[in-house]
Amino acid sequence: MVQAPRFISLVAGRAEGATPRVAFEAALRAAGLGQVHLLPLRAEESPLIPPGTRFEPLHEPPIPQLAPVALARVESATPGETIAAAVAAGLGPEGRGLVRTGHARGAPAAELERALRLEVEEAFRAHGWPLHELHSCSVEHAVERQGCAVAAAVLWEEPAAVEEARWVTEAWTPHTHCRFKIRDHLYRARTPFQRLDVVETVEFGRMLLLDNAVQTTERDEWAYHEMLAYVPLFAHPKPRRVLIVGGGDGGLLRAALAHPDVERVVQVEIDREVVEAAKRYLPSISRGAFDDPRVELVFQDAFEYLETVKGLFDVALLDTTDPIGPAVKLFTSEFYGRVARALGGEGVAAAQCGSPWFQPDVIRGAIRAMRACFPLARLYLGFVPTYPAGLWAFALGTRGRDPLAVPADELQERFAPLRGRTRYFTPEVFRAAFALPPFVAELSA
Numbered sequence: 001m002v003q004a005p006r007f008i009s010l011v012a013g014r015a016e017g018a019t020p021r022v023a024f025e026a027a028l029r030a031a032g033l034g035q036v037h038l039l040p041l042r043a044e045e046s047p048l049i050p051p052g053t054r055f056e057p058l059h060e061p062p063i064p065q066l067a068p069v070a071l072a073r074v075e076s077a078t079p080g081e082t083i084a085a086a087v088a089a090g091l092g093p094e095g096r097g098l099v100r101t102g103h104a105r106g107a108p109a110a111e112l113e114r115a116l117r118l119e120v121e122e123a124f125r126a127h128g129w130p131l132h133e134l135h136s137c138s139v140e141h142a143v144e145r146q147g148c149a150v151a152a153a154v155l156w157e158e159p160a161a162v163e164e165a166r167w168v169t170e171a172w173t174p175h176t177h178c179r180f181k182i183r184d185h186l187y188r189a190r191t192p193f194q195r196l197d198v199v200e201t202v203e204f205g206r207m208l209l210l211d212n213a214v215q216t217t218e219r220d221e222w223a224y225h226e227m228l229a230y231v232p233l234f235a236h237p238k239p240r241r242v243l244i245v246g247g248g249d250g251g252l253l254r255a256a257l258a259h260p261d262v263e264r265v266v267q268v269e270i271d272r273e274v275v276e277a278a279k280r281y282l283p284s285i286s287r288g289a290f291d292d293p294r295v296e297l298v299f300q301d302a303f304e305y306l307e308t309v310k311g312l313f314d315v316a317l318l319d320t321t322d323p324i325g326p327a328v329k330l331f332t333s334e335f336y337g338r339v340a341r342a343l344g345g346e347g348v349a350a351a352q353c354g355s356p357w358f359q360p361d362v363i364r365g366a367i368r369a370m371r372a373c374f375p376l377a378r379l380y381l382g383f384v385p386t387y388p389a390g391l392w393a394f395a396l397g398t399r400g401r402d403p404l405a406v407p408a409d410e411l412q413e414r415f416a417p418l419r420g421r422t423r424y425f426t427p428e429v430f431r432a433a434f435a436l437p438p439f440v441a442e443l444s445a
């Protein structure tokens with residue numbers, strides 16, 4: 001027996017395109033339905049489809065994307081029946097829903113949407129099916145050109161499956177996962193180095209993920225970037241030349257460039273595609289930093305880049321992915337040795353190194369490696385809500401003074417140009433960050 005779908009999204013839009021299918025897909029994307037999973041659909045799949053209904057599959061083999069929807073254009077002499085047919089067909093063995101186009105060239109999208117909504121309601125009434133949910137929206141493209149008029153009903157049989165597609169999940173451990181509800185999946189790619197995703201989350205704004213690990217979000221990026229940039233930059237007495245390793249989202253670069261002493265930054269990032277995606281989808285994080293004339297951007301493995309560099313920098317900021325994939329060797333004493341050699345006289349380096357709750361071994365390894373390469377190394381802490389458990393450890397190594405010996409009045413004086421422009425870091429937070437609860441302190445013992 002055919003069961004009624006429980007969830008319906010109704011979208012309408014107008015878009016131009018070389019073919020009706022291209023226009024149709026463009027409108028779906030514009031209406032926020034970019035993640036359709038296209039399945040072939042055949043009229044013979046349901047006995048409820050009225051005779052004379054014409055199906056035209058818009059896409060053949062299924063694309064492995066998120067939300068399962070069967071997509072076809074359906075035309076019939078009786079519009080209400082077309083929707084009923086669509087529902088029925090969408091409940092066939094392969095499909096979980098269906099998208100229908102309306103052809104009303106020139107009609108405003110909102111009108112198409114209203115008409116389609118009425119059709120859906122009418123069809124459901126006629127079949128005695130309960131209509132649990134019906135979401136609708138309409139979108140119009142600015143450019144009006146001949147193309148497919150697009151109104152679509154997306155009929156979901158399984159709200160759970162749809163719901164699942166609207167979350168990204170990061171495994172903090174095999175047994176503890178964190179889920180973020182998303183509005184849209186803006187970009188996905190497999191680069192030569194890693195999988196890259198940009199999503200629009202409901203609570204944290206846009207989010208960058210690499211290999212399914214959260215890298216940064218619009219809402220909390222500053223908490224992390226200010227702590228990774230300003231603690232070492234204020235620990236050093238005059239940080240003019242800065243090295244950034246990784247940091248492809250550009251948030252750390254932006255923070256470093258805002259420091260009044262910084263005259264030049266070399267950023268070494270292995271993956272050009274991260275920078276390109278960040279510029280395009282996360283401009284609020286880098287805020288033009290990549291175009292600053294003080295910046296030299298090098299696309300290279302930082303381990304290789306540092307092989308021959310000596311005494312070029314005052315401060316090194318290590319904003320790398322967790323020790324997996326291309327970043328594994330960036331957590332070794334061999335790499336920290338190269339970083340130390342790249343620094344001049346009173347050089348300071350800082351690295352993000354993980355969650356004291358979930359990655360104690362990574363932190364232990366990082367602080368040991370730092371200590372092996374610098375006369376003094378200390379852990380300090382920040383808080384970044386979207387990182388595992390929030391509490392985050394950084395390892396600082398210095399060839400100059402102990403950060404705890406930086407005089408309070410010096411900190412206040414040098415911080416003055418940044419006052420009111422930071423949201424996490426202050427001279428007081430600088431000091432407090434080195435106060436470690438015993439369970440963290442013992443990681444650096």
Ligand code: SAM
Pocket residue numbers: 193210214215216224245246247248249268269270271274300301302303319320321322326327330352
């Ligand atoms: N704060 C972040 C986190 O959550 O771990 C790191 C952000 S940033 C996007 C990390 C960057 O390090 C990525 O863009 C990645 O491509 C880069 N990276 C990884 N391995 C690298 C290597 N060997 N050399 C240079 N950059 C590297």
